[in-house]
Amino acid sequence: MTKDQKKKKKSEPxxxxxxxxxxxxxxxxxxIAEKVIKGVAFLSITIIVLIFIFVFRESLPIFxxxxxxxxxxxxxxxxxxxETYGEVTDQPAVEETxETYGEVKDTASQSSTDKESYNVSxxxxxxxxxxxxxxxxxxxWVPVSEKPxxxxxxxxxxxxxxxxxxxxxxxxxxILAALYTASFASKRMKEIIKPTIELLAGFPSVVIxxxxxxxxxxxxxxxxxxxxxxNSFVGGIAMGIAAIPIIFTITEDALTAxxxxxxxxxxxxxxxxxxxxxxxxxxxxxxxxxxxxLLGIGRVFGETMIALMATGNAAQMGLNPFESVRTLxxxxxxxxxxxxxxxxHYNVLFLIGSLLxxxxxxxxxxxxxxxxxKLMKKIQGK
Amino acid sequence: xxxLNKNKFAVIALLLGMIGLAFAPATDKIIVKxxxxxxxxxxxxxxxxxxxxxxxxxxxxxxGSGVGISALINGATDIANxxxxxKPSEKDKLKERYNTLxxxxxxxxxxxxxxxxxxxxxxxxxIKQLSDIYKGTIKNWKEVGGADAEIKLYGRENSSGTYVFxxxxxxxxxxxxxxxxxxxxxxxxxxxxxxxxGIGYGGAAYAEGIEICKVKKDANSPGVLPTAETxxxxxxxxxxxxxxxxxxxxxxxxxxxxxxxxxxxxxxxVVEVGYFPVK
Amino acid sequence: MIKSFKNNIKGILIExxxxxxxxxxxxxxxxxxxxxxxxxxxxxxxxxLTSFPKDGMTKGGIFPAIYGTALLVIIMSVAAVxxxxxxxxxxxxxxxxxxxxxxxxRFAVRTLAVIPSIIYGLFGLGFFIKFVGTQMDNTFLGxxxxxxxxxxxxxxxxxxxxxxxxxxxxxxxxxxxxxxxxxxxxxxxxxxxxxxxWKVVIPGSISGIMTGTILAxxxxxxxxxxxxxxxxxxxxxxxxxxxxxxxxVLGYHIxxxxxxxxxxxxxxxxxxGTTLVLLAxxxxxxxSAIILRYRIRQKKSN
Numbered sequence: 001m002t003k004d005q006k007k008k009k010k011s012e013p014x015x016x017x018x019x020x021x022x023x024x025x026x027x028x029x030x031x032i033a034e035k036v037i038k039g040v041a042f043l044s045i046t047i048i049v050l051i052f053i054f055v056f057r058e059s060l061p062i063f064x065x066x067x068x069x070x071x072x073x074x075x076x077x078x079x080x081x082x083e084t085y086g087e088v089t090d091q092p093a094v095e096e097t098x099e100t101y102g103e104v105k106d107t108a109s110q111s112s113t114d115k116e117s118y119n120v121s122x123x124x125x126x127x128x129x130x131x132x133x134x135x136x137x138x139x140x141w142v143p144v145s146e147k148p149x150x151x152x153x154x155x156x157x158x159x160x161x162x163x164x165x166x167x168x169x170x171x172x173x174x175i176l177a178a179l180y181t182a183s184f185a186s187k188r189m190k191e192i193i194k195p196t197i198e199l200l201a202g203f204p205s206v207v208i209x210x211x212x213x214x215x216x217x218x219x220x221x222x223x224x225x226x227x228x229x230x231n232s233f234v235g236g237i238a239m240g241i242a243a244i245p246i247i248f249t250i251t252e253d254a255l256t257a258x259x260x261x262x263x264x265x266x267x268x269x270x271x272x273x274x275x276x277x278x279x280x281x282x283x284x285x286x287x288x289x290x291x292x293x294l295l296g297i298g299r300v301f302g303e304t305m306i307a308l309m310a311t312g313n314a315a316q317m318g319l320n321p322f323e324s325v326r327t328l329x330x331x332x333x334x335x336x337x338x339x340x341x342x343x344x345h346y347n348v349l350f351l352i353g354s355l356l357x358x359x360x361x362x363x364x365x366x367x368x369x370x371x372x373x374k375l376m377k378k379i380q381g382k
Numbered sequence: 383x384x385x386l387n388k389n390k391f392a393v394i395a396l397l398l399g400m401i402g403l404a405f406a407p408a409t410d411k412i413i414v415k416x417x418x419x420x421x422x423x424x425x426x427x428x429x430x431x432x433x434x435x436x437x438x439x440x441x442x443x444x445x446g447s448g449v450g451i452s453a454l455i456n457g458a459t460d461i462a463n464x465x466x467x468x469k470p471s472e473k474d475k476l477k478e479r480y481n482t483l484x485x486x487x488x489x490x491x492x493x494x495x496x497x498x499x500x501x502x503x504x505x506x507x508x509i510k511q512l513s514d515i516y517k518g519t520i521k522n523w524k525e526v527g528g529a530d531a532e533i534k535l536y537g538r539e540n541s542s543g544t545y546v547f548x549x550x551x552x553x554x555x556x557x558x559x560x561x562x563x564x565x566x567x568x569x570x571x572x573x574x575x576x577x578x579x580g581i582g583y584g585g586a587a588y589a590e591g592i593e594i595c596k597v598k599k600d601a602n603s604p605g606v607l608p609t610a611e612t613x614x615x616x617x618x619x620x621x622x623x624x625x626x627x628x629x630x631x632x633x634x635x636x637x638x639x640x641x642x643x644x645x646x647x648x649x650x651x652v653v654e655v656g657y658f659p660v661k
Numbered sequence: 662m663i664k665s666f667k668n669n670i671k672g673i674l675i676e677x678x679x680x681x682x683x684x685x686x687x688x689x690x691x692x693x694x695x696x697x698x699x700x701x702x703x704x705x706x707x708x709x710l711t712s713f714p715k716d717g718m719t720k721g722g723i724f725p726a727i728y729g730t731a732l733l734v735i736i737m738s739v740a741a742v743x744x745x746x747x748x749x750x751x752x753x754x755x756x757x758x759x760x761x762x763x764x765x766x767r768f769a770v771r772t773l774a775v776i777p778s779i780i781y782g783l784f785g786l787g788f789f790i791k792f793v794g795t796q797m798d799n800t801f802l803g804x805x806x807x808x809x810x811x812x813x814x815x816x817x818x819x820x821x822x823x824x825x826x827x828x829x830x831x832x833x834x835x836x837x838x839x840x841x842x843x844x845x846x847x848x849x850x851x852x853x854x855x856x857x858x859w860k861v862v863i864p865g866s867i868s869g870i871m872t873g874t875i876l877a878x879x880x881x882x883x884x885x886x887x888x889x890x891x892x893x894x895x896x897x898x899x900x901x902x903x904x905x906x907x908x909x910v911l912g913y914h915i916x917x918x919x920x921x922x923x924x925x926x927x928x929x930x931x932x933x934g935t936t937l938v939l940l941a942x943x944x945x946x947x948x949s950a951i952i953l954r955y956r957i958r959q960k961k962s963n
Contacts, residue, residue, distance in 0.1 A: 033855040034755065040744055041751035044769040044829070047822055048776075054787040055780060144540040144549070145556050154559070173682045180679035193683050195951055200690050202947035203940070204883025206912040210919055210936050211693050213569075218576065228534060229576050230562065241693075244686060274672035277679075295775060302777020304886040305916065309569075312562040313539070324562045329779045329886075334565060336786070336890050338446035338541030340471070353783040357776065364775045368768060418895050418921060422718055428898050429715075443907050444895030445811070456806035566921025568928075575925075590926055654716075656924075 052357060059351035062133050062344065132344045136351075141315035141326065143335065143345045150348045152355075154315040158232065158325030159301060162311065165236025165321055166243060166300045171293050173240075174247035181248075182255035183277035201245035209309035212238035217310060226322035228312060233321045235311035239303050243296040250295060254288020255281055287374040291367040298363045302356055304329040328352050410438045410635040416450020416463030417543060418566070419585060420624050423490060423655045424463055427643055430651060438635050447543050454627055455479060460636055462627040465492075465543030480629055488623040489643055491658040493608030494548055496595035496620075497574045497582045504528040506596035506605030509552055509619055515581060516548075518558025523579060535561035536573045536582035547622050548583055586656045613658045624657065697936050704934030718896060718918070719927050723935050728900055729813070729908035730942075733888070734878045736817035737824060742874050744821075745828025746863075752829075753836040754858055774826035778886040785819030785891035786811075807905050814904035816892030823887055824877035831876055831954075835869015836862060838957055872953045879946035883939065885912040895921070911939040 138151030181193050217234045226233070258281050266276040282289075307313075312324025313334065332349050339346045414424050421444035428440035445453075450462035455475045468476075468484060476484050496512065498504065504526055507515070514520040515533055524530045535558060538545040544567075549557065564570050567584035574580040575591040586608060596605030599619045612618040632640050642648050649659035708722060715721030748766070756763035794809035802808075839862050847857040863870075885893070894907035895917050901908040915935050922928045 027853065030853045030855040033858075037747050037751045037755060040747040041756070041766055043744055044748060044766055044773055044825065047825075048769050048772055050788060051776065051780065051784045054792065055783050058783075058787045058791070140559070142556050142559075144546060173685055176679045176682035177686050180676070180683045184676050184679060185683070189683075193687065195948075196687050196690050198951055199944065199947060200686070202879055202883075202943050203693070204885070204912055204943060206883065206885045206915050207697070207936055207940055208693075210915050210932070211696065213572075213919060214932075215696050221576075227532065227577075227579065228562070229573060230564075241689060244689075248686070272668060272672055274675045275668075278675060298775045298777075302779060304777070304779040304889075305912075308565060309916065309920065313564065314560055314562045316559050324560070326563075329777055332779050332783065333886060333889055334539045334563070335541045336783075338448040340448055340469075341452065341791070350783060350787070353780055357780050360775055360777060360780075361772060364772050365768075368771060418917075421896050425714075425718070425896050425898055426716070432898075440898060441906075442896060442898045445907075453806070453810065456810070458806040458810055564920065566917070568918075568922045568925045569920035572925050 052354075055350055055357055056354045059347050059354050061342075062136075062347045062351060132348065136348070139317050141331070143348070148345065150345070152328070152348075152352060154317045155326055155328050155331055155352070157317055158311075158315065159327040159329075161319065161321070161325055162232045162236045162239065162307070162327055163297055163300045165232055166238075166240035167293065167296060169237055170240035170243045170296060171247055174244045174296075175251050175289060175292070178248050178251035178255060179277060179282060182252055183273070183281060197245050197248050200241070201249070203242070205242055205303060206305045206309075208238055208242050209306040212306060212310035224322070228322060228324055230310055230312035230324060231322050232311060232325040235307055235325070235327075236321070238306045238310050239300045242303060242306060243299045246299050247292045247296040250292035251285070251289050254285040254292065257288065258284045287371045291371040294363050294367040294371070298360045298367075301363075302329050302360055303327075304333040308333050328356055332356075412438060412440045412461065412636055412639060413459045414440060414442045414461045414463060414626075415445060415453045415459040416461075417447040417465040417624070418444040419447075419465040419492075419543060420463040420490075423624075423652060423657060426651050426655050427648060431639060431642060431648075435638075438639065440639070446541065448541070451627060454484070454629060460628070461640075464625045464627060465622075466546055467625065468627060476629070482630055485628040485631055487626040487628065487640060487644075488660050489626050489640075490624040490649075490652045491613055491660050492585055492622050492624055493613040493618050493658065494544065494552075494583055494620040494622065495586050495608050496597060497571060497580075497584070498593045498595045499574055499578045499580055500591065500593045501578050502528060502593065504595075505593070506598055508598040508601055510600065512597070513553050513555070516553045516557055516561065517555050518560065531579040534577050534580040536570050536577075536580055537561045537563050538567075538570065538584060539563045539565055544584060548620075551622075552583075552620060586658075610653070610658050621658075623660065694940070697933060697940055700933035701930070701935075701937030704930040705937060709934055710938070713898075714896065718922060719924055719931075723911070723914060723931070723938065725897060725900055726909040726911045726914040726935065727938070729893075730882050730911045730939075732813060732901060732908065733817050733820060733910060734881045736814065737820045737881045738874055738878060740818055740821035741824045741828050741877055742870065745825050745873060745877075746832050746870055748825075749829050749832035749836055750858060750862070752833055754854070754862065770826045770829050773822070774830075778823060778884050779889075781819050781823045781887040782889050782891060784822070785815055785887060789815040789818055790891065810905075811890060811892040811907060812905045813892050813901050813908045816888040816908070819887045819891045820881045820884065823884060824881050827877045827880055828870075828873040831873030832866065832870050834954075835866035835872065835957055838869070838960060839865040868953050868957055872950050872957070875946050875950040875953070879943045879950065882946070883912055883943050885910070885916060888913070911935060911942070915939065 132148070132150050135149040135151050137153060138149060139153045140149040140151040141154055142149045142151075177193065181190055185193065212234055213230070216238060217229050220234055220237070221229050224233075262280055262284055263276055266280040267273075271280070307327040307330035311327065311330065313326045313330055314324035315326040315331075316323055332352055335345070336349050339349065414428065421442060424442045428442050432438060432440055447462075447464040447466055450459065451464060451468060451472050453459040454462035455472065457479075468486070473483055476482065496507065502523070504523060507526060511520065511526050515526070516535060516537070518535075520526060521533060522530065523533055537548070537557060540546075540563060545563070549555075562573065564573060570582040570584045571592055574582040581595075594607060596607050597619055598605045606612050606618045608618045608621075613621050626640070626643075628636070628640075644660070649661065652659050710722060710727065711724050712722035713724055748770070752763055752766060756766070790809060790811060794815065797808040798806055808814075843861055843865065844857055847861045848854070852860065888910065892907055893910050893913045895909075895913075897907055897909055915932060918928055918932045918935065
């Protein structure tokens with residue numbers, strides 16, 4: 001910045017005689033422009049910091065101990081009374097409201113109806129934050145219940161399960177297709193493949209989710225004959241479709257970045273085209289491919305709409321790929337809109353958001369620094 | 383350069399136009415917000431009502447019962463739709479801000495329907511059986527007289543009023559973790575339609591390819607299908623009201639609107655949308 | 662002889678394997694497009710595009726969703742394009758290629774590009790609605806709720822953050838195609854740096870800025886997760902008339918129609934029709950971006 005200013009000052013005298021006044025005016029604008037531009041450029045850094053602060057901030061109350069436990073117990077004790085059922089249907093209190101519209105109801109009659117039913121305390125604001133924190137590392141995700149439990153283990157396992165399935169599907173396809181495009185394809189084939197991938201990258205995830213829900217789920221069930229129609233397998237394939245363009249593009253970039261000299265040297269030594277492609281180009285680009293796979297993981301990990309529509313959303317721990325799963329992102333997407341703001345459930349959802357944020361941030365950082373360093377070293381032969 | 387400026391002006395003009403619209407004078411404006419279960423019905427009411435009362439503008443938005451009630455508490459809506467009753471904590475907040483407990487208007491009745499696949503031999507279940515099925519204690523259809531197949535559970539997201547109502551009045555405990563929670567009635571119906579061993583619950587819905595399960599209060603009582611009569615007479619055991627909440631007793635345009643909703647004309651639309659009249 | 666024959670077979674097999682992977686991907690795209698076009702083509706009519714949903718969303722059109730999507734991407738672009746362009750200008754014109762600042766900004770931009778869209782939604786809720794909005798209400802409206810709730814402004818701004826990296830990357834690429842000689846000539850003629858940027862560099866990269874905008878719009882039109890809790894509505898009876906209104910969006914409409922309508926069979930055509938409209942919209946945008954970018958690259962190679 002200072003150097004630029006110096007440069008400006010130096011260039012001044014040479015043109016000063018002609019347009020003196022305008023020069024002076026514009027120098028101001030120049031100065032301001034530079035400041036503004038620099039300020040704006042920092043925006044992206046600021047945004048990241050803000051995202052972290054604000055997402056994390058809303059999850060903080062979980063860690064603070066609260067005194068609400070007494071109230072929570074009071075609610076529990078009333079809940080224990082109502083073991084009976086069947087009476088629920090003909091409550092006098094309800095009949096009353098039904099006959100006379102718009103009557104101001106007093107709390108007394110309302111709470112009496114409450115007593116007769118199973119008491120669900122979700123979103124009541126009476127949850128004990130400390131007990132919520134204790135349940136986080138369990139496997140039960142039951143946020144709406146008499147005793148809410150916020151175990152996110154099953155969500156984490158579900159997310160990883162679906163990530164692995166989608167990568168097993170997408171990574172080989174995308175990497176091999178990229179290898180084909182970079183090493184074998186004719187110019188015409190390239191002109192078909194590349195725009196197709198770009199089109200696929202432009203598919204909104206809700207469209208892929210819709211396709212998975214309506215068509216893919218039925219098709220795969222007919223082929224594999226499993227019981228549960230919406231499961232981690234269907235979701236994984238659908239998310240794999242969404243991840244293909246990312247993996248393909250970065251892999252292709254890495255493959256084409258391998259210097260021509262590698263290729264020529266290999267051919268000169270008598271290797272055939274496929275040997276060169278497989279044993280020279282592909283290994284030289286491994287760090288780039290690794291980065292591609294990492295970013296693919298990042299994409300799948302945070303995918304929300306496909307998970308919401310195609311995975312069945314049952315929080316289960318099992319490792320069977322044909323079972324329903326519930327992912328972290330889908331949990332946020334499904335539950336945030338109806339939750340009472342400021343409630344424990346709300347805070348836990350933000351905590352899940354913070355986890356997702358940290359995870360993708362770390363993945364990106366690894367792809368960025370570690371891989372780049374390796375790639376440079378490899379290509380430059382150090 | 384020139385074209386850039388033109389584009390810019392076009393964009394700015396458009397923005398100014400939008401801001402201008404913001405200050406456009408409104409007639410009697412009623413804002414309705416809340417439950418996605420009720421939003422279609424509310425929209426239908428608004429659509430028909432505005433035709434005969436052009437001086438009233440009704441804006442209907444969904445978002446969920448929780449969203450609607452907190453908007454009512456914060457003064458951002460005139461009417462909050464809810465598929466569940468207001469919670470004590472929400473009433474406390476309302477009282478704190480406006481010193482009123484709010485007004486509850488039951489505007490429609492809904493029978494929570496249990497869906498089965500048509501090929502399922504089981505055609506009726508008691509509440510106890512439903513509870514055990516959803517708790518996960520009954521795992522196989524043969525335990526309730528069906529074929530030897532593992533029961534696949536489908537339900538609504540835990541954020542929905544239907545989930546809470548079914549939990550409070552039928553399950554009376556926590557749902558089994560294997561219950562697939564889907565975002566809406568359509569998704570549940572669709573899932574059961576394609577799963578011979580599936581069972582689902584949700585609002586009244588029309589679809590070919592699903593069977594509506596008869597529900598028995600207990601082992602000795604007869605199985606009842608949710609129809610207008612059985613729901614009106616409370617013979618069908620799982621019925622609930624759908625509510626509209628107001629801050630105070632309705633006056634003026636809002637009173638007129640609510641009276642119209644509760645009139646036979648308004649209640650006729652309830653049936654068209656697939657719910658049941660309150661009277 | 663035998664060895665080279667074996668090698669040939671291997672070569673053919675391996676090339677075939679890579680080729681078939683490419684073909685599978687193309688097939689997936691073709692199948693998806695075909696299914697959606699076949700399912701939705703009968704639904705598309707002028708009336709479907711220009712009328713409101715009717716009869717409890719089981720009939721009628723999707724006009725409010727189209728209008729809401731358009732409004733969303735316009736407000737989003739107004740916010741994202743200038744900031745994205747300026748950041749790109751800083752990176753190419755002012756910052757030293759290997760300086761720590763430039764590296765950090767580049768890293769930040771790439772991080773923004775990989776943060777899951779649902780996190781943007783959480784951020785929009787936590788920052789715009791609960792922090793900025795509530796503060797605005799408290800300062801200007803004395804605590805009356807107007808801005809501290811989901812609306813189209815907050816949704817658009819959230820979307821703008823999401824699309825910012827898209828703009829930055831495309832504009833940066835375009836700025837780099839402006840030859841250094843042009844800059845040098847301008848500076849030599851006595852123009853200041855800012856004058857050079859404003860009169861030489863930016864006009865020279867207009868098509869790049871356009872590409873960035875188009876790509877951002879295409880991304881913004883299709884994303885649903887960031888606006889789930891920052892402003893989108895299941896149904897609104899009137900078009901959004903002010904920044905504090907909620908709105909409908911094509912992508913969300915697909916989601917709610919396919920999961921939450923009361924009559925699945927009856928609304929199936931609407932679901933496919935809406936999907937087709939959204940897909941066509943993003944395709945047209947994407948293809949024009951691909952063509953524009955192709956032209957820029959050709960210019961660069963000339």
